[in-house]
Amino acid sequence: MAQASATAGRLGSRRFVETRLGGSGGQGVILMGVILAVAAARDHRHVVQTQSYGPEARGGYSRADVIIANEQIDYPQLQGADLLVTLSDQAAKHYIGGLRRTGVFLYDSDEVSPPTVLAETYAVPLIRLAQEITGRSQSANILTLGAIVALTELVTRPSLERAVAEMVPKASLDLNLRAMEAGLALKPEEWRVV
């Protein structure tokens, strides 16, 4: 299972986890955030999901933030990221500053130039894997969701599957479920950057 390391594997059982998903416009990071939030709501956790809008989203990078907690969430925005996931280099550079030293960083190893951070880091060719497995690089966001859950168990697998089924277009459901399964099957310890 996903107990690759103490930090990543423990995120799912923490009472309060702040997650930031970053990428460039069109990579589907907003949808990724919404699906993660829906899955957490299905797990009966408290969730707040926010995102970047407008000029920022149309520029080089966009973000979706998800706070998952066991109690009511007061302040709705991120005060620091326990988990940062980025699919583009620009997003990585822009959002890395908000990552906690004790946090976890997952990035696309083809897109992002390796950063120097104290956080526990995982580098996976997420977009390339999506292209190989589904023939569509656009399914990288759903594959990444699978990878996040494999890494952290932030939401339960059945909830993730139901959330994906609810939120993606019917026509591409099979393709996206395959991408999700591929993400879930990743072995985090193989991708850890030491």
Place this chain on the structure above:
Amino acid sequence: MELWYTHLLREKLDQDSLLVQGNRASALGALDAGVRFFAGYPITPSSEIMETMARELPKVGGVFLQMEDEIASICACIGGSLTGEISMTATSGPGFSLMQEAIGYAIMAEAPLVIVNVMRVGPSTGRPTAPSQGDVMQARWGTHGDHPAIVLAASNVVDMYRLTMAAVRFAQRFRTPVTLLADEVVGHMRESFSAEKAGRYRLSSGDFDFTENYSRPDLVREVHPPHQLGAFRHPHVTGLVHDETGFPTNDPQKSAEFLRELHDKVAHHRDELCLYDVKNEGRGRVCIVAYGSCARSARAAMDLAQHEGIPVEVLHLYTLFPLPVEILQRVARRVEFMLIPELNLGQYAREVRKMAEQWTTVISMGKIDGTLITPRELVDRVSDLVGKYENV
């Protein structure tokens, strides 16, 4: 028999988990409160309210109109209201400015309707995607003339649902426009909450329950009877000062009486209209008075400060106008500082100061960079105040 939260219910993922966007929750609250007429013009960050109404209203036999602008939108809503339908529109600052003249008309004609203003940074087109609370005094005094105002403020997604319902109830009961203020963050965020609990507020100001009919003592003698188009009485509607026939009057006594009654129907029911919640009551030397997004910062700051050994009281206001005078003065008498965080340069702090400065020091903490005030910023300000006090 439909459940009271029938529209909300469709959003349910399963037995009790919901994840709804703030703007959508406002539209669902309106539908569940019986709104069947919506006219609007899309504007960020409020457009999802309109989009939801466009999709849902026809399914329940309601009427949705996309108008050519915000002036036409609110005028259509006044028309809808005069036919007896509960009417609503939604906008943001620039649209709210255009609506002001007609809001005055609705007050004068006593046409109940709900206006949701999801605030963004202004003035003018400002920053469409950045949150603000810059329209607070516009919601109070935006239209000309001496007039009453009922203004509510939402701080989270479930507020968007139930305060929209409250706005509908208040509008119908007091026969006047009611403004619900939200901001970009509250409007656009998605948040989980329980459907069954969504209709109930357990507040310091008293429980507010939508699950039963909102039945209160009759206001027949205080609120003028509705216009009945097509019926025999009062077929005439005007923005001019009018008498009981609905036709204009210049009689000084009748004129003064009429305007006084418009005020009194709101002012005499502050107890019912003013919704608020007090946390850590009587436990700190500082009380943070907050509304909207800032109330969430305040609640988080309360916990953070507690953790750092500084007890802080929080007064969370859901009703901004009529001004909740009684609770503001009660808090003012027991604390040394009232700290008012706002996403403007102290619009509401000035109102609080008028009520409270004879008992306490009122401090405005305004932020206009289009980001929320963080709990850390608030706690630092509180420590600063408490520290200063100790050094005196």
